[in-house]
């Protein structure tokens with residue numbers, strides 16, 4: 026026991042009584058200074074404390090320190106006025122003995138206080154355990170961080186009171202603030218920056234620019250003058266203090282993992298809210314809270330990664346469906362070898378690549394080769410066709426949107442740029458991108474960050490960009506359809522793919538390659554391509570380039586009997602347009618027309634493309650029917666030649682308006 030009493034006789038009396046009753050006394054102090062000195066040498070279990078002492082500090086001042094040190098104390102004092110008693114109560118003594126006292130009363134109070142203290146310590150330990158469990162539950166609950174932290178704040182309120190709680194989460198350069206204003210017993214209002222902006226008539230930009238101020242290195246409490254200084258250093262807190270009439274603060278900085286920091290600021294309207302016991306409770310909770318936050322962040326990361334994996338997986342499944350035919354790039358012509366050289370040079374850098382070339386020259390194949398040779402090959406390559414997406418959807422497709430950002434945006438959606446994080450994005454048909462979106466793409470290229478539609482903060486992205494077009498981009502720029510600044514950004518490293526007619530030497534190789542591939546697919550033997558057919562292929566101008574060659578060969582394999590070399594389904598006729606406009610990029614927006622129709626018949630929209638497809642198919646089926654003399658079923662019938670089920674062929678014929686005739690002397694005339 027330590028006795029702190031300035032009246033010598035009473036102090037002596039106390040010592041005698043205590044020693045006789047078996048309580049060892051470590052010393053008697055008559056002032057706060059002396060008491061602290063004695064406690065420095067030996068820590069007492071209990072302090073008996075008078076209110077008025079020698080010197081200017083009172084027993085109440087000493088009590089505040091004892092509370093911080095976790096040493097229980099009992100006041101021994103003459104009855105005093107109400108305000109002193111209020112202050113005494115606030116220090117949470119374990120007992121109070123009124124002077125003058127009888128020996129028996131003193132010992133009884135001492136006995137009861139000790140028992141109750143021991144009990145309360147046990148209770149406190151249990152309470153703290155329960156508090157830790159409740160905090161863990163709050164932080165591991167599902168929901169947003171805003172909801173989790175609010176739950177945690179509600180749990181803490183009973184132990185560390187606040188009128189306003191501000192939590193700052195910093196991860197590298199990203200800072201998020203969560204603000205909760207207590208409006209009722211168990212009622213809290215989440216205060217967003219926009220709310221603060223309205224309450225304080227500041228702009229969001231001004232708010233974002235407010236210096237967060239220095240964060241203390243450990244737990245710190247601010248009241249009176251220290252709170253004023255804290256506000257001066259921390260303009261955000263100052264604004265909160267003025268708006269919500271706050272007078273004291275308790276700040277708890279937490280380093281979580283290698284990059285995350287949390288700073289929890291409890292703020293109160295009362296000037297003396299935060300006591301040593303709040304500090305020591307938070308000190309004890311610090312490690313458990315760090316662990317809880319670490320776990321919550323790890324769960325978040327796992328959820329994010331598995332979501333990303335799910336998205337990548339869906340995307341890849343789609344990719345496999347559309348690109349199962351990709352095997353290798355065929356060709357040995359010097360023009361193509363030059364392209365390979367460029368691909369190797371640029372692949373290992375993060376430079377933006379612009380691939381130019383007529384339709385069907387293999388631009389996508391080259392984009393894939395660049396990606397596969399780059400350090401990003403382990404990550405995803407996301408392809409976007411700017412021509413096939415409706416203009417209204419491109420922005421959301423590329424950048425994503427927040428829930429409710431426009432009519433129909435029922436769910437948050439991640440854009441292709443976010444999906445491609447760490448990998449490559451391939452913007453095919455970039456020449457078709459609407460002008461307003463070009464400005465946004467330019468921003469991504471310059472700032473390396475994107476903004477979801479309806480989003481408030483930009484998101485950093487690490488994506489390599491590749492683009493391709495069959496348009497004359499310079500012409501598009503000159504005519505005001507393409508932004509010049511974007512063009513120069515994209516064209517950092519242009520790769521120009523030669524048209525097929527510029528590398529006729531590759532035609533036999535490609536033809537053999539496609540023939541083998543088609544034969545494998547159709548399960549037919551391949552008996553080679555005759556010299557006549559090869560020279561016909563070489564002499565054709567291939568306006569549709571490799572894609573057209575692939576189609577022509579596939580058709581030839583379909584009608585081939587598997588015994589003789591390939592024959593073409595129909596003669597290849599060079600049309601006027603293709604023959605008079607040779608050279609790369611020479612037909613900027615023309616579709617190919619292998620039927621020698623005038624250029625005005627080129628497809629303008631998907632309807633046209635469908636019609637041409639149907640005409641081709643119809644013509645093709647008619648040619649096969651002619652060959653089988655109208656016979657559909659059985660060995661050597663059209664269905665077998667076309668590798669289709671007879672019922673499927675009949676269905677297709679009906680769709681295409683080809684009437685079944687028993688003997689097809691003139692199949693075309695049957696329905697014309």
Ligand SMILES: Nc1ncnc2c1ncn2[C@@H]1O[C@H](COP(=O)(O)OP(=O)(O)OP(=O)(O)O)[C@@H](O)[C@H]1O
Nearest residue numbers: 353354355356384385386387388389390495571572
């Ligand atoms: N050198 C090559 N070797 C083998 N196949 C090729 C080669 N070049 C292109 N192809 C094939 O030709 C077809 C068309 O190629 P791709 O889609 O890459 O052309 P593109 O220039 O991107 O066409 P578009 O401009 O119409 O989008 C694909 O099936 C592709 O696999």
